[in-house]
Amino acid sequence: MTKILNILIGLSILTSCDCYQRVTGTVIDKETGKPLQGVSVCIKNKDWNKTTTDSTGHFELSSISGGFRCPPMTIIVENINYNKHETSIPEGGQEIIKLEKEIILPSKDSTCIPNPDILDNQQVYLIAEQNAEFFGGQTAFMAYLAKNLRYPKEQEEWQGSIYITFIVDTLGNIRNECIFKRYFKGEISPIEKVALNLIKEMPKWTPAEKDGKKVYMRVTLPIKF
Numbered sequence: 568m569t570k571i572l573n574i575l576i577g578l579s580i581l582t583s584c585d586c587y588q589r590v591t592g593t594v595i596d597k598e599t600g601k602p603l604q605g606v607s608v609c610i611k612n613k614d615w616n617k618t619t620t621d622s623t624g625h626f627e628l629s630s631i632s633g634g635f636r637c638p639p640m641t642i643i644v645e646n647i648n649y650n651k652h653e654t655s656i657p658e659g660g661q662e663i664i665k666l667e668k669e670i671i672l673p674s675k676d677s678t679c680i681p682n683p684d685i686l687d688n689q690q691v692y693l694i695a696e697q698n699a700e701f702f703g704g705q706t707a708f709m710a711y712l713a714k715n716l717r718y719p720k721e722q723e724e725w726q727g728s729i730y731i732t733f734i735v736d737t738l739g740n741i742r743n744e745c746i747f748k749r750y751f752k753g754e755i756s757p758i759e760k761v762a763l764n765l766i767k768e769m770p771k772w773t774p775a776e777k778d779g780k781k782v783y784m785r786v787t788l789p790i791k792f
Contacts, residue, residue: 597665605705697776699735719757728789729762737781739771762790
């Protein structure tokens with residue numbers, strides 16, 4: 568009887584133990600194979616438990632959950648200009664995650680883009696070997712938004728993303744900025760004006776490069792309110 572009781576107590580302890588999970592990985596560009604820095608990585612349904620990749624594309628996440636058997640950890644990987652990626656990694660596992668670039672072609676009603684492929688008689692690219700980038704990367708870009716984004720009083724309660732498209736020329740200048748996706752009919756709304764001004768007032772970007780030369784590149788960014 569004592570032996571059976573000890574077994575039951577042992578099983579009770581095992582089933583009540585917390586499961587500690589730790590996973591690591593590297594995020595790279597699927598096309599170029601280059602590591603991606605500043606990529607957001609979080610646990611699904613636990614977006615408060617997140618991290619960003621370092622200069623080598625590496626990340627590490629850990630979590631504690633109930634039970635002695637650790638199920639695979641499902642993570643969400645997100646980055647500007649790339650498709651969102653979801654994957655499951657077993658406890659203690661390590662994975663190489665390849666992100667695909669999100670190609671957003673100018674819509675037909677984007678009248679502010681009369682010729683999306685040419686500017687100053689130069690080819691405008693959507694993808695390059697080295698994409699145009701906010702100086703300092705995504706972390707610096709998010710810091711810029713946090714510092715400068717202000718809600719207009721007329722639309723303080725509105726929530727969503729305003730998509731702005733623009734061209735980065737070979738000097739890093741922001742050119743031909745306009746609203747890519749409209750949410751409101753008629754004149755440009757106050758919140759759309761705020762998003763446009765954020766883009767217009769940005770500092771110069773690092774130009775895109777293709778075949779070792781600086782090139783014009785179109786960028787489409789969501790400004791989240």
